[in-house]
Amino acid sequence: MTLTLPAGTQYAVESRDPGYEGCLRSASFACEGKILDLREAAGxxxxxxxxxxxxxGWYPGTDAPTCLGPTSDPGTASQATGSTVLDxxxxxxxxxxxxxARFTETCQNSAQNNQVRMWWLPQSKILxxxxxxxxxxxxxxDRMLTSATFG
Incomplete structure (x- = not known):
């Protein structure tokens, strides 16, 4: 899959720090989102x-997810305590x-409560x-996803 990333955003292919692989980073947000190829892991x-x-449902890990946000990157985010499907x-x-899906996420640190959106391509195994x-x-x-091409 090929995408046009939002201006000022970079894709972290690999990372020394756990949790940053696949992150979309900007100057103000360590991990705005993730794009993960789960072909090998899903099998x-x-x-x-x-x-x-x-x-x-957006989290493929087997441990508890963390509440990522502009001030709570994967290294400092509190643990998620719940999520509800909104749409x-x-x-x-x-x-x-x-x-x-769009989820509301509740966190141990309630200041980090937020909403999360996910897109899952089950045939391509891309999250x-x-x-x-x-x-x-x-x-x-939405603009980034409209630009997606496959090949």
């Missing part, structure tokens, strides 16, 4: 397969349709997550 049974209808269905990622969703960030992610 191994070592992850939770993403789901738009289960609690923490789910299908949404475009370039020419494909992804399983989509896209937007952390701490806001209207501006939503628009930037």
């Amino acid at each position: 191994s049974g070592l992850i939770n397969v993403p789901s738009p209808t289960r609690q923490f 789910h269905g299908f949404a475009p990622v370039g020419p494909k349709k992804a399983e989509y 896209i997550v937007e952390h701490a969703a806001t209207p501006d960030r939503d628009a930037a992610f």
Whole structure:
């Protein structure tokens, strides 16, 4: 999959620090979202397969997710204590349709409570997550996903 990233955003292919692989970084946010290729991991049974209808459905890890936001990057975020599906269905990622959901996330540190959006392409095994969703960030992610091409 190829995307046009939002201006000022970089994709972290690899990282020395756990939790930063696949992050979309900007000057003001260490991990605005993630784009993860889960082909190998999904076949191994070592992850939770993403789901738009289960609690923490955006999180493929088997431990508890953390509440990422502009002031709470993967190294400092508090643990998520709950999530509720606000909306789910299908949404475009370039020419494909992804399983989509918006969740509200509650955190040990309530100041980090936020909303998370996810797109899961089950055939391609690609997971896209937007952390701490806001209207501006939503628009930037939507534009980015419209640009997706596959080949």
